[in-house]
Structure formats: C-alpha cells, structure tokens
Amino acid sequence: MLSLVMSVSSVVSSILNVVLAFVILMIMVTIHEFGHYTAGKLLKFKINEFSVGMGPKIISHKKKDGQLVSLRALPLGGYCAFEGEDYEEGAQPVEGAFDKQAPWKRLIVLFSGAFFNFLSALVVCAILFASYGETVALVGKSFDYAPEAVRSLNPNDIIYEVNGHKVYLIDSLSRYLAADELTVTVLRYDDGYKSTQTITVKKGKFTNTYVNAYSGNDIVLGEVNGQTVRLTKDVMVYRINGKALSTEGEYKNIVAALSDGETASVTFYAYGQEFELGLTKERLQSIGVYENTYSGLGISPTYARHKFGFGEAFGRIFPYCGETGLVILRALGGIFTGATGINDLGGPITTISTVSQVVSYGMPSILMLIVLISINLAVFNLLPVPSLDGCRMVFVIIEWIRGKPVNRKVETMINGIGLIVLIALMIMIDLLKL
Structure with missing residues (x-):
C-alpha cells in the first residue's frame, strides 16, 4: 500500500513539473510577444489581436479600438497580430497597418520581442544573483606535479580572472585556460577578509x-x-x-x-x-x-555558489547575460561546422522534458534555466531564418535600401515555408533523439 502511495505521489509530482514547464515556457514566449505589442502601441501600429497560447479561444475581450485580447487553449506560445503584417489578396489599406509604417518603426517593433526577452533575462539574473549567488569555479585539487605557483593556491580560491578575462561563465573557463601561458587571478576569503592572488605560469x-x-x-x-x-x-x-x-x-x-x-x-x-x-x-x-598525457595547470576545479557584494554582483549581470548570448551563437554556428551535434540540440519535446527535470532541482536551477531560455529566445529569433523576426528584419532593411518593398506575396510565402520547415526540423530532432 505504501509503495502504491509513493508511486502515485511520484506520478503527480512528474505531471506537476511538466505543467509548470509549460507555464514557464508560455510566460517567456508571452514576454517576447509583449515586446512586439508594447513597441507597436507606442508607435501607433494597429494591433488586431494579442493572444496568450494558441488554438481555440478560452476567453477573450475586445477593446474599444477593436483589438482582441485572448487566452487560448494550447500553451504552445502566443502571438501579437498586426494589421497588414502578412500579405492578403485584395486587402484594403488600413491606417496604422504594419506594412504602411516607416521601415525604422517596423525594425523597432520586430527587434522589441528579442529585446524584452533579454531584458527579462537581466531581471531574473539579478534576482538569482541577489538571492542565491552565482556558480563560480574554485581551484579545487592541486596535484603534486602542478607548478609551485599553482600549488600555492587554496582549494576554495575563486578563479576570478584569466589573462585579463573575468570569468563569468563556467563554459568560458576552459576556453580561457586553453592558452599556453596563463596569468590567473583568484579571490580568497579568509575569516571574512577578501584578498586576491595573481600567478603567471606556463602550462605543463x-x-x-x-x-x-x-x-x-x-x-x-x-x-x-x-x-x-x-x-x-x-x-x-x-x-x-x-x-x-x-x-x-x-x-x-x-x-x-x-x-x-x-x-x-x-x-x-x-x-x-x-x-x-x-x-x-x-x-x-x-x-x-x-x-594519459595532457597539457594543463595540474588542478581539478570544483564548483560552488558564491554571493558577491551588491555592487559587484550588479555589475556582473550584463556581462554574464551577454557572454551567455555569445556562447549560444557559437553553439548555433557549430551546427554548420559540425562542432554542435544532434545531442546538443532539442525540439519542443526535449525542451519540455529538460525544463520539467530542472523544475525538480529547486528555485536556483529554475531561475538559471529561465535566464538561459530567455537569452536563447532572444538570439534565436534574431537569426535571419525564414519565419523568424531576424528574417523579417532583413526584408525591411532591403526595402529601406531599395526604396521599395520586396514583393509581399513572395515574402509571405518564404516566411510560411520557413515556418513549416522549422517546425518539421524541431520535430525531427526530437524523433532522432528517441
């Protein structure tokens, strides 16, 4: 009987984690669409509908200006529908239509979705750093064969700077340590006193x-x-x-x-x-x-959470998020060079699975994942891939340079095909990983 209760409890917990994963992802997508919405409102664009979720409407409200605000059944995203955003055969010109606005205004609206995602990443990152601190690399174990300067470091020293690069991301540390000659600065906290030590060594x-x-x-x-x-x-x-x-x-x-x-x-x-x-x-x-022979410092770093002082923690938020964006860009570029494999990618099923697992790890992990996915959404949507904001921005820039728009029918067709291909690729990636 006890095992049955535990089994039911485990199933309920798993279901709740999946539901929470959908909620987290939908909030982040809604923030993206709200970025488009806010910019559109400020620049006097006509907005037909702002929707949270997709599919059949659950509830909706029509505002005085005719704009529909709706909550839909499927928690798979959302959208902000502008008048004149896509080509419609025989459509009559409407005041405030997307395609009739100045190119610079359209670029701002298209960019604002990614901007709001990055802004939300900064806010969540600030909450994470203030409440729980950030993950830092510690010197850890110094082996007997390590250079004397390395062995002078303490296991709990924080690896703070390498060759002039402050270490914000653990992922960046291995790249910094790839140099043959290293100047490493560590932070040391001893009985509440903070000090630094800098060593310069050649890797052996x-x-x-x-x-x-x-x-x-x-x-x-x-x-x-x-x-x-x-x-x-x-x-x-x-x-x-x-x-x-x-x-x-x-x-x-x-x-x-x-x-x-x-x-x-x-x-x-x-x-x-x-x-x-x-x-x-x-x-x-x-x-x-x-x-096994390798080149290195002769240390085995460990990792821990550390809360920097308010001023320093605040100053680390933007470079942390910016560097995370660069890491994501490098990973996306690795798809074309072969550096990023199929196991490093994930479609909707993988994303939901990952988020639902992380939800069970506790609040620091949840906040960290929100930061990562928010920046991922910002970077991904700015790529010049058909159906994404980045591609739409390319069409607007071409129009601005030429002085006349790209054929709207062709643009809509390219974005439509791109959306189908993108969805198919994401599903295929998940199927290949089964």
Whole structure:
C-alpha cells in the first residue's frame, strides 16, 4: 500500500513539473510577444489581436479600438497580430497597418520581442544573483606535479580572472585556460577578509595513470554526496606508498617490487576527492591501468555558489547575460561546422522534458534555466531564418535600401515555408533523439 502511495505521489509530482514547464515556457514566449505589442502601441501600429497560447479561444475581450485580447487553449506560445503584417489578396489599406509604417518603426517593433526577452533575462539574473549567488569555479585539487605557483593556491580560491578575462561563465573557463601561458587571478576569503592572488605560469605536460579495467565490484573507495564510490574504469591512481604516479610503467614497477601478500597504501582520485586504501600486491596486479598525457595547470576545479557584494554582483549581470548570448551563437554556428551535434540540440519535446527535470532541482536551477531560455529566445529569433523576426528584419532593411518593398506575396510565402520547415526540423530532432 505504501509503495502504491509513493508511486502515485511520484506520478503527480512528474505531471506537476511538466505543467509548470509549460507555464514557464508560455510566460517567456508571452514576454517576447509583449515586446512586439508594447513597441507597436507606442508607435501607433494597429494591433488586431494579442493572444496568450494558441488554438481555440478560452476567453477573450475586445477593446474599444477593436483589438482582441485572448487566452487560448494550447500553451504552445502566443502571438501579437498586426494589421497588414502578412500579405492578403485584395486587402484594403488600413491606417496604422504594419506594412504602411516607416521601415525604422517596423525594425523597432520586430527587434522589441528579442529585446524584452533579454531584458527579462537581466531581471531574473539579478534576482538569482541577489538571492542565491552565482556558480563560480574554485581551484579545487592541486596535484603534486602542478607548478609551485599553482600549488600555492587554496582549494576554495575563486578563479576570478584569466589573462585579463573575468570569468563569468563556467563554459568560458576552459576556453580561457586553453592558452599556453596563463596569468590567473583568484579571490580568497579568509575569516571574512577578501584578498586576491595573481600567478603567471606556463602550462605543463602531465602524464597520469588511470584504471583501465577491474573485473570486480568489491573495492569501495568511499562516499560522495551520500553515494557509494567504487573502483571503476577511469578512476585516477594517484599515489602508491606516498609516491605520485605518472606512467603505467611506474605502476607496474612499484607493484612488482612489493613482496607477496604485502599491503600498499594506494591513493585514488575521483569526483574531486582523494580516497586512500590499503591493497595487497595481488589485488593491485588484478587492476589494469593506462596512462594519459595532457597539457594543463595540474588542478581539478570544483564548483560552488558564491554571493558577491551588491555592487559587484550588479555589475556582473550584463556581462554574464551577454557572454551567455555569445556562447549560444557559437553553439548555433557549430551546427554548420559540425562542432554542435544532434545531442546538443532539442525540439519542443526535449525542451519540455529538460525544463520539467530542472523544475525538480529547486528555485536556483529554475531561475538559471529561465535566464538561459530567455537569452536563447532572444538570439534565436534574431537569426535571419525564414519565419523568424531576424528574417523579417532583413526584408525591411532591403526595402529601406531599395526604396521599395520586396514583393509581399513572395515574402509571405518564404516566411510560411520557413515556418513549416522549422517546425518539421524541431520535430525531427526530437524523433532522432528517441
């Protein structure tokens, strides 16, 4: 009976998460459309309807100027319908029609949807940073073979700046650390006092030894976050009897020098922690190892939430959101270069699934996802892809340069076909990932 209650509770929780995911996405799309609406109102465009949701109307209200405000059944978006926005055969000129407005006015209206998305990202980001702080990279583990300057850093030091670039995004850190020579500034908080330390080092080439194969499942290293960690492939073999290992040959020589039945003190490294065990020569011989050489600083960064002071946190909001937009642009560009694979993309099903999962992680994760999706909507809608605002802006710019509009029938056809292709691609991406 208890298991049945728990099962029902789990199902209800999952359904609520999905519903909340739809609500979050619809709010963000509504903000986008409200951007178009606000700009249109300010510039005296005639608006036929502002709709939250798609499909059949649930409720609606007609204003004195004839504009319809409606709530529709399907939580799959929304729209702001301007008079004269799309080509209609035999349509009569109407005052305030979209296609009769000056090009600069139309560009402002088209851009305002993305602008409102970015503005909402800034607001939510401010709430996130003020309430919960932001995710920062800590130095974490400094290995024995790391340069002396690196080993002088503390595990909880915040990696604040690399080669003059302040670190706002964790995703950007690996790109900054790709340089051969690095000047790294860290923030250190010691008994409430804030200080900085700057080091300049050249990356070295390091060789580490890792577990290649172990047939058993009986060597328990310890626990991390309440989860049992066992010896498995790719766990680093760090030291044997206090000696740091570099190569597979060193491992075999040290083990061979042990007496039969002798126990050695072995330090493994996994999940950002060291685990020290006593293992016999025979047990060590049953563990296959491999070596891997890489270029780096000899550290294993960890991540934590940190609240900066009000002034600094406020100053980090815009660059954080701006850099996030650049990361999204690079990812979109990677579609054409092959750097972004099918697993990095997602259609409506993937998006809803991801949002519903993140909802269960708590408010900081929800706010962070809202920031990411808001910026994603802003960037994506400004792309010059048929049916998106970016493509419509291209047509307006062409008209402005030529002094006469592009054939409205052709423009509407291109945007219509583009919309169908875009929806088909998003559905296909989700199907390919099943």
